[in-house]
Amino acid sequence: MDIFLQQILNGLVLGSIYALIALGYTMVYGIMGLINFAHGEVVMFGAMVTISIIGMLTGMGLSLPGPVVVLLALMLAIPVCMLMGFAIERIAYRPLRNAPRLAPLITAIGLSIVLQNVAILIWGRNYIPFPPLLPHDPINVLGASITDLQVFIVISAIAIMAGLLFMVEKTKLGRAMRATSQNPAVAGLMGVNVNTIISATFVLGAGLGAVAGVMVAANYDQAHSHMGFLIGLKAFTAAVLGGIGNLGGAVVGGILLGVIESLGAGYIGDLTGGFLGSHYQDIFAFAVLILVLVFRPSGLLGERVAERA
Amino acid sequence: MADALLKIEGIHKRFGGLHALNDVGLTINRGEIYGLIGPNGAGKTTLFNVLTGLYQPDEGKFTFNGQDLFRQKPHVVVKAGIARTFQNIRLFGEMTALENVMVGRHVRTKAGALGAILRDRATMAEEKAIRDRARELLNYVGIGNVANERARNLSYGHQRRLEIARALATDPTLLALDEPAAGMNPRETEDLQALMEKVRSSGVTLLLIEHDVKLMMTLCDRIAVLDYGKKIAEGVPQEVKSNPRVIEAYLGAAHA
Amino acid sequence: MPQNQSKRMLAFALSGIVLAVLPFIVGSTLGNSWVRTLDFALLYIMLALGLNIVVGFAGLLDLGYIAFYAVGAYTFALLNSPHLSIFMPWWFILPLGAILAAFFGIMLGTPVLRLRGDYLAIVTLGFGEIIRIFMNNLNAPVNITNGPQGINMIKPIEVAGFSLGKPVELFGTTYNSVYIYYYLFLLLAVLTVIICHRLQHSRIGRAWVALREDDVAANAMGLNIRNIKLLAFAMGATFGGVAGGLFASFQGFVSPESFGLMESIMVLAMVVLGGMGNISGVILGAVLLTVTPELLRDIIGPLQMKAFGRMIVDPENARMLMFGLALIVVMLVRPEGLWPSKRRKAEFHDALDDGIPAADSQAADGLKG
Structure with missing residues (x-):
């Protein structure tokens, strides 16, 4: 029983991170109908830049408490990633807005390769440890354990997502975003600056990605230049699972995928009589992705997209 | 009756x-x-x-x-x-008028991938029959002169006629x-x-x-x-x- | 017309001679490693032409294509190496690998029939990764694929008791096996070109283009969309399977590392950069993307050593950077590829010009007709 609970808790932590990243995919998809293939690399940069800034801050000999240093670094890393998000849209998507769908897909893949290799140039190919500045004290929950860092990750992810939903529903920017996603041409006629809104969407998504990147790094105590691809793909799966283009769906899909993955990894050995082990963990995301797209392409909460895509 | x-x-x-x-x-x-x-x-x-x-x-x-x-x-x-045309013309825009009609013959012909690769006598004969019939149909609807034009470059009236020819190609x-x-x-x-x-x-x-x-x-x-x-x-x-x-x-x- | 025909014959004859003597020229000036690069270029031509059937002809975006290459390679490796102590003749396992790959093509194709565009890309990508994860992990509890270590000592192709993997002596000079493989690959690449060309100009090829242009209209004209899509996946996969088998026998070694997403992207990039749907363009793309990285490898490293006395940028890193940049720049400047088919070129330009008729393509047609 405690194994089950443990996997659920692990899944929640992982899932809330997926959800944050999935929001980036789903917002861009909602507005432009495109999958931002380079989003995973923004997440990776969020983690790497934060670690580097932490290094600089501690190198300056400031005697600040650990969490404050991490937070400070994150606050500096977020604008860097936002700038990246802005640039990605400007370089890979905007010039090809009326081109066939394949063209922006290829530029986005190209950009992702470039970003990954820039990261290798800066940080090398090895794993970089996340500085041990955050408390990892385990909390016992009915026989399972969760660290206070993980609790903090889940709570802040939920808070950020709530803030985003509030922004999209209640603010002027949010209204303009919703209008643009419904019909960009009409939104433009109504005085919405569509280009600004699209840029804002990429920037916002990149900001969430940066936070998520740091969460991943802090949770696993490490980061590396190749981490963007897999985590991006999984978050995309989460977005599809929830119903791409739907913000609530991204949150539900993210958390659900995290839990499925954890439970899957925990039980796959028993399920297959020991034939497949936990190193098949990554298969679940792909299997879920394929199953959802084949059987319910609209996702759990979304509109039907297969025909549109 | x-x-x-x-x-x-x-x-x-x-x-x-x-x-x-x-x-x-x-x-x-x-x-x-x-x-x-x-x-x-x-x-x-x-x-x-x-x-x-x-x-x-x-x-x-x-x-x-x-x-x-x-x-x-x-x-x-x-x-x-039963063959049809579309209200908002749906031709294969980048194919020529002739090719469009040839696609219409698909359902009445049967050459497969193997035949296409080997180019055996039967396949070649069928291909020629497809082409001949397509030309015939283009003439029938009165646009034989634009057979090698890309469908999307045709005038509206010609596109309507091409759609009819393509539909007729399915017999x-x-x-x-x-x-x-x-x-x-x-x-x-x-x-x-x-x-x-x-x-x-x-x-x-x-x-x-x-x-x-x-x-x-x-x-x-x-x-x-x-x-x-x-x-x-x-x-x-x-x-x-x-x-x-x-x-x-x-x-x-x-x-x- | 006959004048044109004889010109074409002359061009064919000339390129035939050039291709026949190419490895000797390259080998004697640049060394055997460059002959090897030529071999790979031919292998990638086969792969890229196979993917071109799926992406270029039928318009189905496949990001997991390398999985079929892997199926072909592993089939060959498992059935002709000491790993399982099974040694079957190549003429049996090469076609077997192709058939298995086609089978996997249909297995992938069936569930994704309804998907289009980006979604298809993502699902095929997931499929490719699943295959790779299995290759990586099927070494326990029963060792089938030998996991990340891969399978080595794969036997080379043998013809009439004569192994292509051994050097041969000809007129007193010893030629490395890369020379013999060159001719085998050349033969198969030419065969692939012919097959693709014939498919393109056939009832099936027309059906693929119709599907790409408007699947609803195609269906309403009596085309069985399901079968046509599956045929495209299966045909494309077959070429991947054959190329994979050849790769295994040529390398003598396979491991999951050779079949990652990056390889899929590389092959897709060959198709797209060269010019989707155009056989000559795809060949150009395959050659460029095989040869350029090797050139860069030969240049970037030594250049840095000369300039700075040490390696500043890891050549592999710089190579990938340039590759990524090239993808972006070519797509922005020439979204239709370097050598597009006339048809595709028009498609792309129309989309960019927002539906203004392409006057030049009409003029070109007029001249041709």
Whole structure:
């Protein structure tokens, strides 16, 4: 029983991170109908830049408490990633807005390769440890354990997502975003600056990605230049699972995928009589992705997209 | 004397809450030109799409030439002998006019990948037959001179004709035309009318949707009128014209 | 016309001679490693032409294509190496690998029939990764694939007791096996070109283009969309399977590392950069993307050593950077590829010009007709 609970808790932590990243995919998809293939690399940069800034801050000999240093670094890393998000849209998507769908897909893949290799140039190919500045004290929950860092990750992810939903529903920017996603041409006629809104969407998504990147790094105590691809793909799966283009769906899909993955990894050995082990963990995301797209392409909460895509 | 070619009974089609077709039944006889009219949103195009397999009806019966076509896929419907054109012209834009018509021959030919690779005698003969028949059809509809033009570069009138040639390439028993005269000037409409008469006299039955009521009255042997998803009248043009329900539907629509 | 024909014959004859003597020229001036690069270029031509059937002809975006290459390679490796102590003749396992790959193509194709565009890309990508994860992990509890270590000592292709993997002596000079493989690959690449060309100009090829242009209209014209899509997946996969088998026998070694997403992207990039749907363009793309990285490898490293006395940028890193940049720049400047088919070129330009008729393509047609 405690194994089950443990996997659920692990899944929640992982899932809330997926959800944050999935929001980036789903917002861009909602507005432009495109999958931002380079989003995973923004997440990776969020983690790497934060670690580097932490290094600089501690190198300056400031005697600040650990969490404050991490937070400070994150606050500096977020604008860097936002700038990246802005640039990605400007370089890979905007010039090809009326081109066939394949063209922006290829530029986005190209950009992702470039970003990954820039990261290798800066940080090398090895794993970089996340500085041990955050408390990892385990909390016992009915026989399972969760660290206070993980609790903090889940709570802040939920808070950020709530803030985003509030922004999209209640603010002027949010209204303009919703209008643009419904019909960009009409939104433009109504005085919405569509280009600004699209840029804002990429920037916002990149900001969430940066936070998520740091969460991943802090949770696993490490980061590396190749981490963007897999985590991006999984978050995309989460977005599809929830119903791409739907913000609530991204949150539900993210958390659900995290839990499925954890439970899957925990039980796959028993399920297959020991034939497949936990190193098949990554298969679940792909299997879920394929199953959802084949059987319910609209996702759990979304509109039907297969025909549109 | 009437020989039923296509027969539908009790066809229903719903889109969510909208009851687009409500208990529609009709019979198209072999060799006639059958018209379908009705105010905007009456369900003409929905019925058309049901008859050509693009939409799957919720209930009803659909037989064609002695074959049950209820809920069959478009390619099965085409094979059975129903070919169509589209209201908003859907040609393969980057293929030449000739290639477009050659695609229409697909369903009546059978060369597979192996034949294509080996280029055996039978395949080559079939390929030549496809090409010859396609040229013939382009001449038949009067656009043989633009065979090697890309379809998307053709004039509107030529595109309409190309669509008809492409549909005829499938050797249809019933040719269904969705607003073939839309956007045409009187001169072009006249030419089109002549073409349709020619097609009919070659033994092909025609089903038409058209807004141009005058054209329909002169061209069609029989007409059905749809309103709010229901068939409200059917008969020869004179009957239909004087049917009070039809007049009401059209005037009512105009008043609304 | 006959004048044109004889010109074409002359061009064929000339390129035939050039291709026949190419490895000797390259080998004697640049060394055997460059002959090896030529071999790979031919292998990638086969792969890229296979993917071109799926992406270029039928318009189905496949990001997991390398999985079929892997199926072909592993089939060959497992059935002709000491790993399972099974040694079957190449003429049996090469076609077997192709058939298995085609089978996987249909397995992938069936569930994704309804998907289009980006979605298809993502699902095929997932499929490719699943295959790779299995190759990586099927070494326990029963060792089938030998996991990340891969399978080595795969036997080379043998013809009439003569192994292509051994050097041969000809007129007193010893030639490395890369020379013999060159001719085998050349033969198969030419065969692939012919097959693709014939498919393109056939009833099937027309059906693929119709599907790409408007699947609803294609279906309404009596085309069985399902079968046509599956045929495209299966045909494309077959070429991947054959190329994979050849790769295994040529390398003598396979491991999951050779079949990652990056390889899929590389092959897709060959198709797209070269010019989707155009056989000559795809060949150009395959050659460019095989040869350029090797050139860069030969240049970037030594250049840095000379300039700075040490390696500043890892050549592999710099190579990938340039590759990524090239993808972006080519797509922005020439979204239709370097050598597009006339048809595709028009498609792309129309989309960019927002539907203004392409006057030049009409003129070109007029001249041709």
